[in-house]
Amino acid sequence: MHRRLLIASILAAPAIARAQTQPLRLIVPAPPGGSTDILARILIERAGAALGQAIVVDNRGGAGGIIGTEAAARAAADGNTIILGHNQTHASNQWMARNLPYNVIESFTPVARLATVHHATVVPANSHARNMAGLIEMGRGGRRVSYASSQAGSASHVIAETFVRRSGMDAVHVPYRGGGPATQDTVAGVVDFYVSTWPGVVSLVREGRLRALSIGATQRVPGFPDLPTTAEAGVPFMAVDAWFGLFAPRGVDAARVTRLSEAFLAALAQPETAERATQAGLNAAPMGPAAFAEFQQAEVRRWQDMATLTGIVME
Known part of the structure; x- marks a missing residue:
């Protein structure tokens, strides 16, 4: 019997070695250039070095x-595929997407929360709206305004729709396939406003191609002393942060989850990496597996309430 076990272990060794040396696939459920992709590319070099x-x-x-x-949920639970998810993929989609092919909690193991980002309300540079009160006035002045979102059911959609309903504006929703196209059409004046993650628009605001009216932060952001917070602008309910975190398919070995978490959180803690994240408008918000799992469950409940309030369903 011992001989059979020895032979089996010898035969299994090459497969184990391959599993340890093959590249780690990090799924980013978004096109290149958005906040999720930016964060992934900031971290992969140092996290990869830590993992070897x-x-x-x-x-x-x-x-x-x-x-x-879905691709991440269906991946082999060998610890070599993970996903950089966010509040839509791993919270709000549970309630706003029809026939979701995975369960945001049961199909995954939380690995680490990495960052949060604020949402900012932006308008074209030539917009008549100089502040949030001016934007509300536009939507109440007998003209229907339009607002972009990165996707029906996204945080940008939910926050903007909540704003429209609570302010009594006459507005129409224009969904896009990602933050990039939504931003481009806002710059071009195709739509009247867009509630975007700050990293997706900060450079355009800095260049004067977009005007930011408010940001959902607790205090004014560095480098933009004239940009009011949502509380200062009279719309405190718009202070809803997006968050980003790593998940593994359910069933990945606990030791592997711990190692992945430690490697990415160590990469996030490096001063150079943290500075790059800050410059991109991302706020480091590290959490290990247990704390992140508890946080995600609370977020799923919160987005259920928001889905009920807005009645948004993603077809």
């Missing part, structure tokens, strides 16, 4: 992140 393993980013955008997230 190359990390390959696999962009799989579409359907509000469902395409990439």
Whole structure:
């Protein structure tokens, strides 16, 4: 019997070695260039060095992140595929997407929360709206205004729709396939406003191609002393942060989850990495597996309440 076990272990050794040396696939359920992709590319070099393993980013955008997230849920539980998810893929989609092909909690193991980002309300540079009160006045002045979102059911959609309903504006929703196209059409004046993650628009605001009216932060952001917070602008209910975190398919070995968490959190803690994240408008918000699991469950409950309030359903 001992001889059979020895032979089996010898035969299994090459497979184990391959599993340890093959690249780690990091699924980003969004096109290149958005906040999720930016964060992934900031971290992969240092996290890969900590793991002793190359990390390959696999962009799989579409359907509000469902395409990439389903791929991650169906991946082998060998610890060599993880996903950089966010509040839509791993919270709000549970309530706003029809026939979701995975369960945001049961199909995954939380690995680490990495960052949060604020949402900012932006308008074209030539917009008549100089502040949030001016934007509300536009929507009440007998003209229907339009607002972009990165995807029906996304945080940008939910926050903007909540704003429209609570302010009594006459507005129409224009959904896009990602933050990039939504931002481009806002710059071009195709739509009247867009509630975007700050990293997606900060450079355009800095260049004067977009005007930011408010940001959902507790205090004014560095470098933009004239940009009021949502509380200062009279719309405190718009202070809803997006968050980003790593998930593994359910069933990945606990030791592997711990190692992945430690590697990415160590990368996030490096001063150079933290500075790059800050410059991109991201706020480091580290959490290990247990704390992140508890946080995610609370977020799922919160987004259920928001889905009920807005009645938004992603077709």
